[in-house]
Amino acid sequence: MSTRIVKCPNCGVFNTNREYCKNCNTLISHKKKREIKAAEVKQEQIDEAIEELENPNLAERLKQSPNAFYRAIGWIIYSVITVVSAIGAGLAWLIAMVAAG
Known part of the structure; x- marks a missing residue:
C-alpha cells in the first residue's frame, strides 16, 4: 500500500494515510468526500x-x-396537455428534418 501525505487545508498539518486531520479533525480524504457527495446527491433525488x-x-x-x-x-385537461405535447414534438421533429435537409 502506498503512503499518502496530505496537507490539511484548514490548519496546514501534514497527515499520513488518514481520512481526517489529526490536529483539527477536518475531512481531508478526496475519496471520502466523493462518497459523501454521492450520498447527498442520491438523497436529493429521493427527496425530489x-x-x-x-x-x-x-x-x-x-x-x-x-x-x-x-x-x-381532470381527464380533459390531461388529454389537452398530451395532445399539445404531441403536436410540439411533431413540430420539433419536422423542423429538425427540414434543417437536416
Missing part, C-alpha cells in the same frame, strides 16, 4: 421523487377526485 409523488399536478389531482364532474375535467 417523494415530493413529486406527494404533490401531484392539478390534472392528476382532478383525475383522482371522488366527484365525477371533477374527474372528467
Whole structure:
C-alpha cells in the first residue's frame, strides 16, 4: 500500500494515510468526500421523487377526485396537455428534418 501525505487545508498539518486531520479533525480524504457527495446527491433525488409523488399536478389531482364532474375535467385537461405535447414534438421533429435537409 502506498503512503499518502496530505496537507490539511484548514490548519496546514501534514497527515499520513488518514481520512481526517489529526490536529483539527477536518475531512481531508478526496475519496471520502466523493462518497459523501454521492450520498447527498442520491438523497436529493429521493427527496425530489417523494415530493413529486406527494404533490401531484392539478390534472392528476382532478383525475383522482371522488366527484365525477371533477374527474372528467381532470381527464380533459390531461388529454389537452398530451395532445399539445404531441403536436410540439411533431413540430420539433419536422423542423429538425427540414434543417437536416
